[in-house]
Amino acid sequence: xxxxxxxxxxxxxxxxxxxxxxxxxxxxxxxxxxxxxxxxxxxxxxxxxxxxxxxxxxxxxxxxxxxxxxxxxxxxxxxxxxxxxxxxxxxxxxxxxxxxxxxxxxxxxxxxxxxxxxxxxxxxxxxxxxxxxxxxxxxxxxxxxxxxxxxxxxxxxxxxxxxxxxxxxxxxxxxxxxxxxxxxxxxxxxxxxxxxxxxxxxxxxxxxxxxxxxxxxxxxxxxxxxxxxxxxxxxxxxxxxxxxxxxxxxxxxxxxxxxxxxxxxxxxxxxxxxxxxxxxxxxxxxxxxxxxxxxxxxxxxxxxxxxxxxxxxxxxxxxxxxxxxxxxxxxxxxxxxxxxxxxxxxxxxxxxxxxxxxxxxxxxxxxxxxxxxxxxxxxx
Amino acid sequence: xxxxxxxxxxxxxxxxxxxxxxxxxxxxxxxxxxxxxxxxxxxxxxxxxxxxxxxxxxxxxxxxxxxxxxxxxxxxxxxxxxxxxxxxxxxxxxxxxxxxxxxxxxxxxxxxxxxxxxxxxxxxxxxxxxxxxxxxxxxxxxxxxxxxxxxxxxxxxxxxxxxxxxxxxxxxxxxxxxxxxxxxxxxxxxxxxxxxxxxxxxxxxxxxxxxxxxxxxxxxxxxxxxxxxxxxxxxxxxxxxxxxxxxxxxxxxxxxxxxxxxxxxxxxxxxxxxxxxxxxxxxxxxxxxxxxxxxxxxxxxxxxxxxxxxxxxxxxxxxxxxxxxxxxxxxxxxxxxxxxxxxxxxxxxxxxxxxxxxxxxxxxxxxxxxxxxxxxxxxxxxxxxxxxxxxxxxxxxxxxxxxxxxxxxxxxxxxxxxxxxxxxxxxxxxxxxxxxxxxxxxxxxxxxxxxxxxxxxxxxxxxxxxxxxxxxxxxxxxxxxxxx
Numbered sequence: 001x002x003x004x005x006x007x008x009x010x011x012x013x014x015x016x017x018x019x020x021x022x023x024x025x026x027x028x029x030x031x032x033x034x035x036x037x038x039x040x041x042x043x044x045x046x047x048x049x050x051x052x053x054x055x056x057x058x059x060x061x062x063x064x065x066x067x068x069x070x071x072x073x074x075x076x077x078x079x080x081x082x083x084x085x086x087x088x089x090x091x092x093x094x095x096x097x098x099x100x101x102x103x104x105x106x107x108x109x110x111x112x113x114x115x116x117x118x119x120x121x122x123x124x125x126x127x128x129x130x131x132x133x134x135x136x137x138x139x140x141x142x143x144x145x146x147x148x149x150x151x152x153x154x155x156x157x158x159x160x161x162x163x164x165x166x167x168x169x170x171x172x173x174x175x176x177x178x179x180x181x182x183x184x185x186x187x188x189x190x191x192x193x194x195x196x197x198x199x200x201x202x203x204x205x206x207x208x209x210x211x212x213x214x215x216x217x218x219x220x221x222x223x224x225x226x227x228x229x230x231x232x233x234x235x236x237x238x239x240x241x242x243x244x245x246x247x248x249x250x251x252x253x254x255x256x257x258x259x260x261x262x263x264x265x266x267x268x269x270x271x272x273x274x275x276x277x278x279x280x281x282x283x284x285x286x287x288x289x290x291x292x293x294x295x296x297x298x299x300x301x302x303x304x305x306x307x308x309x310x311x312x313x314x315x316x317x318x319x320x321x322x323x324x325x326x327x328x329x330x331x332x333x334x335x336x337x338x339x340x341x342x343x344x345x346x347x348x349x350x351x352x353x354x355x356x357x358x359x360x361x362x363x364x365x366x367x368x369x370x371x372x373x374x375x376x377x378x379x380x
Numbered sequence: 381x382x383x384x385x386x387x388x389x390x391x392x393x394x395x396x397x398x399x400x401x402x403x404x405x406x407x408x409x410x411x412x413x414x415x416x417x418x419x420x421x422x423x424x425x426x427x428x429x430x431x432x433x434x435x436x437x438x439x440x441x442x443x444x445x446x447x448x449x450x451x452x453x454x455x456x457x458x459x460x461x462x463x464x465x466x467x468x469x470x471x472x473x474x475x476x477x478x479x480x481x482x483x484x485x486x487x488x489x490x491x492x493x494x495x496x497x498x499x500x501x502x503x504x505x506x507x508x509x510x511x512x513x514x515x516x517x518x519x520x521x522x523x524x525x526x527x528x529x530x531x532x533x534x535x536x537x538x539x540x541x542x543x544x545x546x547x548x549x550x551x552x553x554x555x556x557x558x559x560x561x562x563x564x565x566x567x568x569x570x571x572x573x574x575x576x577x578x579x580x581x582x583x584x585x586x587x588x589x590x591x592x593x594x595x596x597x598x599x600x601x602x603x604x605x606x607x608x609x610x611x612x613x614x615x616x617x618x619x620x621x622x623x624x625x626x627x628x629x630x631x632x633x634x635x636x637x638x639x640x641x642x643x644x645x646x647x648x649x650x651x652x653x654x655x656x657x658x659x660x661x662x663x664x665x666x667x668x669x670x671x672x673x674x675x676x677x678x679x680x681x682x683x684x685x686x687x688x689x690x691x692x693x694x695x696x697x698x699x700x701x702x703x704x705x706x707x708x709x710x711x712x713x714x715x716x717x718x719x720x721x722x723x724x725x726x727x728x729x730x731x732x733x734x735x736x737x738x739x740x741x742x743x744x745x746x747x748x749x750x751x752x753x754x755x756x757x758x759x760x761x762x763x764x765x766x767x768x769x770x771x772x773x774x775x776x777x778x779x780x781x782x783x784x785x786x787x788x789x790x791x792x793x794x795x796x797x798x799x800x801x802x803x804x805x806x807x808x809x810x811x812x813x814x815x816x817x818x819x820x821x822x823x824x825x826x827x828x829x830x831x832x833x834x835x836x837x838x839x840x841x842x843x844x845x846x847x848x849x850x851x852x853x854x855x856x857x858x859x860x861x862x863x864x
Contacts, residue, residue: 248665
């Protein structure tokens with residue numbers, strides 16, 4: 001079937017759902033079935049145990065009686081436009097991430113926000129709807145920073161285009177960035193245009209042994225200096241520093257920081273494990289993701305964390321009941337990534353005025369609540 | 381009388397000197413940087429504190445008075461053109477730098493702080509605030525948030541939306557909102573992206589937290605001459621295709637260099653049809669390598685002359701012409717009208733050719749300066765407002781450029797905003813359903829419609845009037861109908 005017919009079919013499903021007030025679960029490759037308030041494939045729920053916890057939900061789970069019907073977005077796929085000298089790629093939502101990354105690699109470019117694949121091959125629509133970013137996030141930018149435009153299939157079946165294929169665009173509200181991380185609650189992201197960057201000419205990783213407190217201090221000190229940092233993480237007494245850029249800048253920084261150079265295989269393994277959430281810590285039955293200011297000193301929580309984003313992202317395998325207030329006190333938020341979420345939900349609760357604005361936006365864009373009900377906020 | 385009733389109500393919550401109501405006090409606020417649109421506000425309020433801002437909003441909400449927020453008034457799209465029966469809320473007195481944290485590399489600012497002042501305050505720590513609009517000496521950070529301002533370095537360092545971590549402010553109801561913050565990720569929808577660039581339609585911002593970045597050790601700029609504009613445009617694409625992201629990549633045509641050169645003595649090659657400025661920054665080693673690469677690419681692309689800045693003073697001199705292009709236009713012409721469309725870089729050639737044709741058709745001159753690296757054009761249409769018909773022609777000239785931007789796959793505004801100026805062109809870029817979505821966003825934040833009414837998003841009726849035969853995104857409406 002050609003792309004236009006596939007899109008028409010999606011439109012008809014959405015219009016029918018809107019008319020009949022039937023909810024839809026928007027789904028790409030299912031790599032993030034575990035993600036969100038009403039997650040599928042969560043080992044803490046009744047879903048079958050999976051070795052990694054990242055595996056998509058089974059057909060049985062998806063088709064269980066009472067399950068919200070899935071709107072499969074994989075068929076609407078394909079790269080629509082890619083011009084390396086414009087630094088922009090445009091693709092339909094169902095396009096596999098691997099296809100996009102292969103096309104970019106052929107021209108020496110990449111998605112600098114390093115979206116996680118969770119050991120699978122997510123669709124680009126899912127990547128943007130989740131809005132998650134990898135280890136380069138603090139240095140190159142987050143997923144939302146690379147969104148130039150998005151097309152939305154709204155509840156009425158209209159196709160709306162926001163943003164575009166140019167770097168600078170301030171016409172109208174920035175709805176394309178609003179859609180990044182919206183978890184599909186405002187409608188179906190059918191197409192996205194993303195800014196891409198040339199791959200760094202040179203890249204090197206260094207290991208430095210140091211305790212967590214010292215690592216966080218060092219990460220912040222280095223971030224305040226003109227160094228070509230592109231990753232700073234810590235695990236089990238070792239800080240991992242990635243440098244990217246011109247060969248001369250990378251080697252000058254390596255001289256300055258010292259430490260032990262890491263061989264290319266181990267380098268790829270390490271950053272991929274962080275990026276794709278395949279590090280052994282992700283096999284834990286309980287896992288909390290804390291987003292905090294990068295300067296926050298080590299938090300008063302049991303077990304040592306995995307630290308990423310130069311100190312701004314911290315993963316904990318133990319969750320005392322006051323984990324949210326500890327995160328808040330540090331100026332951040334805590335999300336229950338895996339395990340039984342507390343009564344307040346998987347995501348850190350929103351401030352009341354923010355929650356009100358969120359509800360109003362949802363009501364305006366999706367008045368009958370057909371898109372991914374309850375995925376971002378219970379009952380919404 | 382309504383004015384005195386509202387002034388009295390506002391004075392109850394504010395010191396007397398914060399409310400201006402006399403004609404001579406109101407006059408200075410009748411326009412922003414786009415002076416062709418003038419409207420005297422009913423009242424001007426100048427609060428000094430966040431709580432006073434809240435009082436103003438609560439009073440205006442109660443009395444159903446429109447509120448137009450204003451920063452330094454340097455905007456180029458009439459975004460803070462006053463409302464005849466509204467309050468102009470100047471945030472200029474909220475101008476304190478609340479905090480500079482060199483370790484966390486952030487600055488917490490009141491909205492009235494000038495853009496350049498942030499970088500000056502951060503300089504002792506080797507840090508600066510990256511977005512640098514040409515008006516940075518005067519424009520305020522609150523205005524930058526409202527417009528999502530760019531500058532000459534945003535190809536590498538991003539726009540305001542990439543450099544603001546959080547905002548604090550009030551809804552029209554006086555409810556405090558804190559969006560974003562020092563942690564990088566936040567649960568829920570990305571409301572920060574919505575508020576940045578919302579042109580004062582969603583919230584009134586009273587505090588902005590921005591990211592500071594390390595000042596590069598060194599920056600040098602290559603100035604290249606080209607015998608025609610098309611090869612300069614191709615050179616820009618060649619630099620990007622070579623895997624280089626320059627810190628700045630700007631183009632000026634001959635009419636622009638001729639206007640600025642006598643004004644600033646930047647040392648521009650006046651025999652060239654176009655010049656390119658390409659800047660490299662970073663460590664000394666990195667800059668040396670990148671400059672060499674850029675020179676190689678430019679030579680291959682047909683540059684007729686290349687000069688590399690040999691010291692910081694020379695680098696600033698090369699930039700001074702570009703940064704002073706607007707005032708220079710004001711020197712060579714009684715008035716100028718600055719456009720702000722963005723197009724995919726590959727269409728630079730056809731666009732410039734089309735502008736040349738329009739110059740003949742509208743009998744007006746146009747000089748061109750571009751943020752070439754990101755395809756953002758600033759054609760400056762020269763006219764004389766005192767000559768009958770000239771403004772009208774300039775206005776239509778501008779609208780035609782913007783419509784062409786949309787047809788070439790671009791946008792009507794890259795960084796100056798829609799304001800009141802480009803409101804009709806919004807009908808060309810967006811469909812009814814898309815504008816309805818914008819109104820949904822507006823209604824979620826401000827159901828009363830009191831915040832900056834009539835700006836940024838045209839109503840369906842307005843577009844119906846404007847666009848009876850206009851095209852949307854290059855396609856005529858009802859393309860299946862026969863046309864004569």
